[in-house]
Amino acid sequence: MRPSSSPSDGLFSALLCHGPVAAEVDGAAWLRALLDTEAALARATASVGLVPHDAAQGVVDACADASAYDQSELGHSAALGGNPVIPLVRAIEERAGAGGAHVHHGATSQDVLDTAMMLVAARARAALSEVLRACVAAAAELAARHRDTVVSGRTLMQHAVPTTFGLKAVGWATALQGCADRLAAIQLPVQLGGAAGTLASYAGRGREVSSMMAADLGLASSPLPWHTARLPVADLAGALGTTAGAVSKTALDVVLLAQTEVGEVREGHAGAGGSSAMPHKRNPVAAVQARAAARRAPGLVATLLSCMEQEHERAAGAWHAEWVPLSDLLASTGTAAAWLRESLEALEVDVDRMRANLDDRASEAAAAPVAEAITPLLGRAGAHDLVAEAIRTARATGTSLRAVLLRLPDLSQVLTPERLDQLLEMTLDVGEAGSLVDDALRSLPSAATSAR
Amino acid sequence: MRPSSSPSDGLFSALLCHGPVAAEVDGAAWLRALLDTEAALARATASVGLVPHDAAQGVVDACADASAYDQSELGHSAALGGNPVIPLVRAIEERAGAGGAHVHHGATSQDVLDTAMMLVAARARAALSEVLRACVAAAAELAARHRDTVVSGRTLMQHAVPTTFGLKAVGWATALQGCADRLAAIQLPVQLGGAAGTLASYAGRGREVSSMMAADLGLASSPLPWHTARLPVADLAGALGTTAGAVSKTALDVVLLAQTEVGEVREGHAGAGGSSAMPHKRNPVAAVQARAAARRAPGLVATLLSCMEQEHERAAGAWHAEWVPLSDLLASTGTAAAWLRESLEALEVDVDRMRANLDDRASEAAAAPVAEAITPLLGRAGAHDLVAEAIRTARATGTSLRAVLLRLPDLSQVLTPERLDQLLEMTLDVGEAGSLVDDALRSLPSAATSAR
């Protein structure tokens, strides 16, 4: 959900603002974060003696209950000065009694908005991490259960050689865990600088105030104000875009495996996935929605990166342009991950169909090991071309590849019928897939795999 | 405003959802458009005899009052099937009495959503056109009033040769009018195809039904269903992105001209543009907000274009991914234009400051005509280098450029003191600027210039 509105209303909200992340970036969440920031500033300025303790307590009390503030009215007043902190500070003053004169001490609007943005991001990240953890666990569970389930490997959407569904699923899990790790590693710093970033109104205690606020709010400290050095926003953008991409890859695999002609997986949600016109359809709705939500990410990342070009000590537009896209990117990525979780947790795997799809093409899949076997005789190019020709012959004449190959006189030395049969058996060779799954599962955090 | 929420609440809404366009793309607007589409379908199917007239009337009546439907509930049910049309059709059925069995005749969800999307776009476009018309009028008014106001031309943000503020402003007006023309030229077609685009449930009358719906809803007709041929969405994306760019260019010029050191324009809104920390500031808040809103456009356009790659007869995600970005793009562009309108309509132009800024550098600006004058003697390169050197000398020695040039013995033939003084006068030459303004104002629609 975008910051300006509640996610609970709206035609598309349940589709496009799914899961717990959206609620962490809506208007109420931003308001809470702004109030928390002003409260932390009051406490910190009191601690260093810049503000009387009573006054600070008045501010803290006035900031305790977000529901006492009218978002809509604040939003309207924001239009006059260009940001919502200006009217919010006035509203806090009215409620802070004797503390009113000490609200927002020495700070500028951007200090409070940037710190609140990091707070919003931190809370949304916590929710997103939980969703990703569940996605990883579901994929890891599939990987463990299907460690040895053979399925066709597909390259350029054509059957290649076999792999295992376990290896596919552990690839999903590992990538999603990689995203969670990247998100967790991002520093989300407090911002405090005053009107031009010099901490001029803090009597030399500004850096202390900033550090205390960071500790109070659970944010990283930032010795240097970062008002127009937007690396924290770019870090978030990059990691969220990466996460959306990993979610999208997994969801695409689900959609492709669920195609009518492939039929190797199916989303198992009772009641979901129907069609208004076609009652027989069983659509992979969750994976489709995951792809839809994730597809918004690259454009939002580009917007946030293009906002890094900020003028002097406060940008004339590029700063204001971050608020909604960052909220949307958090919400979209969170929504995509939440849908993927549903898809994976209820994914029904049709092991028999996987095997049947493979057997239809298994003799052709012998091509690779056969070519490998005759390479010492003919060189890589020659071997490749000969096998490709043999496949064309087999297809055109309705003969088996085995028969065509055995008929070729040049190959009799290296390719006895026994050796060929051995190679054809090898067509189901899945190499080190099992060990790769085991190793990868072991390298996931225990939380992800404890479900098994 | 994004479709899932009301634009009236929220901390950032008045900043980021400014002007009349946002309300045309919110959840209520989408719901109205969906209901209008179902009503038009009912009327059309009745006209060709596929549905009884009474039944159709029941549907039309049930679709008349959007407030009878609960967006939030519809949104929640939408999650099961992947789009809000499925529960909406059921909700209409409940209200349509005997018409219930004839709601949504032969259509698929996408038919209704795509048509509603075009309807939403058409209504938002009308609102946006009105805002753009006002922007053009304001810029044209400035151009007419300042047809002959000399101002420094600036290239790479350095003083170049003079131009007029009229020419600057008529350039804004012409570009904005060009955007309005592009938007107006876009075809917004009805979509009707049925489950797979074959119009299979219309007994051979499908194309007629589609045409009648188009006429009824004021949309373009589309002989061929365009369910996965998303040119109308791409057309909108391109024209909106172009509009946002033209708005942004104008707003940037305002911000640059309003810089403290330049001071040639100022936004004249009483009360607006203040700062929470710095009471002396007079920020060009409207232009800043216009830039902020416009900056979202390129990323949103990229998202919509990347959504064109749609599978078969309905995309598994890329279709669903269009709804919010298109709404956001309409709202952002509309918001940017609305802020620009406010900026331009109250723009205060400081003619004296324009002249003063120019005079500070006027003798240097003689460089171009002087170089032109001595080119026949020295060649373009030689002339350019000589004048550049003379400027460096003048700067370094605190001498006037005139004195330095007259001292150069080689130039005495072509550059008499009289000729040089003539050239220095030419430094305020604004060429054909006046005629360019006149021609350009004449080529604007009369509506744009009637205000003058």
Place this chain on the structure above:
Amino acid sequence: MRPSSSPSDGLFSALLCHGPVAAEVDGAAWLRALLDTEAALARATASVGLVPHDAAQGVVDACADASAYDQSELGHSAALGGNPVIPLVRAIEERAGAGGAHVHHGATSQDVLDTAMMLVAARARAALSEVLRACVAAAAELAARHRDTVVSGRTLMQHAVPTTFGLKAVGWATALQGCADRLAAIQLPVQLGGAAGTLASYAGRGREVSSMMAADLGLASSPLPWHTARLPVADLAGALGTTAGAVSKTALDVVLLAQTEVGEVREGHAGAGGSSAMPHKRNPVAAVQARAAARRAPGLVATLLSCMEQEHERAAGAWHAEWVPLSDLLASTGTAAAWLRESLEALEVDVDRMRANLDDRASEAAAAPVAEAITPLLGRAGAHDLVAEAIRTARATGTSLRAVLLRLPDLSQVLTPERLDQLLEMTLDVGEAGSLVDDALRSLPSAATSAR
């Protein structure tokens, strides 16, 4: 190909710079266009008497042979002044004899670069149009040949109801033709303004000079200089992005239909589509490459749109940032279209496989007409749910859908065995597909369909 290099070298060039468009945007093409622009300027300034005819002829002669200029040297010198026109003008002067003093009369670098950019775009557009024409012809040919070939309609990548391959193909053709029409409609204007856009060095004849250049170069005239009003660039970006999207949609359909399990089409290029590791593979290489090239477009469009925010009379970076992305966008779109042409012109359609894939699911596809039939009895929602339940029962019990339905007591009134059989036959109903194909083919330009 990007402008800075020749497309003939390089590991990826044959893949990523395919077809005739790339050669129209390389360094040599840009150089030709720059020289053509200077020549046109010389002719036009001579025509209005600003430059002696002999001198102009000297300039024209000096601009006639691009191979006389050293791109690499010009490129190197460009770095000093920020664009290649500065050294190019000096190089022309050296070759223009007495005309040397009259090269580039009254123009600024941007005039020449912008006009040359439009010339490059015009020539690349001509090449692209030819490629698109061939794509449309190939798709139209497929549509005509397969007007009545039944194939499964697929929504969300699941079988829906049947359609025809003709209708799919005519959808491709119509969208691609729509792109060609959009590209053809774009105005590509000459740019002439002088140092700050006032035409100050043309003695009042600047607009005439500009018009004459436009006519000479085959460009649109532009009464008002557009140096920082970048609508022509945005127009190109939008139409090229749209074209890439339409190409990509078609290529994706080919890739999906060519999947091993689907097998309904195959790219018929002898020798192409092999794999280094897997000789049995027959990859749809051309469609894959079309998708790869097209995928670059949305990001490039976003870049060009974000470049519209240009300062004052010449941008400090955003102008320079256009040259390569626009060249890349033309080349990528051209490459994508060229690959698609190869894919479509040699596409082998497996009509039997289309029918076989359909029959596997035909009884389920009866769901839609059956639900339609019983809607009067149960309402839309009830009918939908009942049929969905019947399908689940049939699947679970291995019974036919027909048997399950006939066993339901409530339905006996509306669903006699005769009616049900009729409905099951209707499962292959393709509605108005044939007429839609006929209409759409008729609406294509005759060039596109003359091949048939």
Place this chain on the structure above:
Amino acid sequence: MRPSSSPSDGLFSALLCHGPVAAEVDGAAWLRALLDTEAALARATASVGLVPHDAAQGVVDACADASAYDQSELGHSAALGGNPVIPLVRAIEERAGAGGAHVHHGATSQDVLDTAMMLVAARARAALSEVLRACVAAAAELAARHRDTVVSGRTLMQHAVPTTFGLKAVGWATALQGCADRLAAIQLPVQLGGAAGTLASYAGRGREVSSMMAADLGLASSPLPWHTARLPVADLAGALGTTAGAVSKTALDVVLLAQTEVGEVREGHAGAGGSSAMPHKRNPVAAVQARAAARRAPGLVATLLSCMEQEHERAAGAWHAEWVPLSDLLASTGTAAAWLRESLEALEVDVDRMRANLDDRASEAAAAPVAEAITPLLGRAGAHDLVAEAIRTARATGTSLRAVLLRLPDLSQVLTPERLDQLLEMTLDVGEAGSLVDDALRSLPSAATSAR
């Protein structure tokens, strides 16, 4: 430079492919990386006994000299199979003698291309790091030299309160160092999986082979193949986009400070920055080019992120789509940084102008401390409004702010003339700027600051 061509030719190459990074991503660099990868594979497969040592040495020898291979011919052949590895392997075989049968053992094209891509990225990153180090050093040098140079802080491009040029410059240095740190932290892994990622042709030794290759090539190891889990590409995209943003912010500040009316800095390159039409101009060409190159980044990042959605075990287009955009992103970011280095290393700072610009507005700048001083009396809102009103009065009447304020009767208690003068002196208060500079310089790596 794009991979398909040499950066040394071309009209725009010296502008757009500046500095050492471009040469690390051109066609020759890619070819070297591909050959290095095949050589490493040969060595590793020999080490585990899969390939005879003599044969491996033949391969290694054949891969030693990239100039023996014809890029253009390889590029042409690449078109048949969809990537350049297929013809390259054949070309190596021809040169490898007895080793010919053992080239590319068990690998698939993607293994080699992905590993080579990481190698290209690693080498380009090393070059970029060097450029960034120089940028940081130049900015740090400016910060140290101008630790106490007072300059106007500017927010929304309006004068705010003072800051120091040292604090501005150390902000640039810290952000650029942050980018260098992010780039250095990225893991660039080897890729080895074989035809479908199972390591099926390595007799159980595949993971060992992969690890040995990583060590050999100086890449990170990757226990699990990442063929369609594109996190390494996304990591690069994010960090490069972030770097381009930080470069762009710095370059924008330079361009803004160099504006004619501001004149606080100037690029000091002898000979550079001229204009073809205006000899008096001194353009900040390097900063302008830095902005131009950096502006390409967000769109390229979006393209790479949108390529993450890759099908199954090898993507049908999205994989091929990465090669050029990643090369372009490395080159663009490298070019931007190289131009910024030139800008910063020769930046001339006009300390007097900084002070003069400030004094013009200093009495207005007293607004903030005055408001702070009277807040206990009037509350924040009241104080703000009163001072804003006093400024309006001072401006309108041509009176000094001091006089206006002293005349206000309500303020006499808190605002004696002495206190007011004290506050007006405070207008040059730069708070903790000096300490912030000292701390930030200390936290930079010693390499960056050793120049001082």
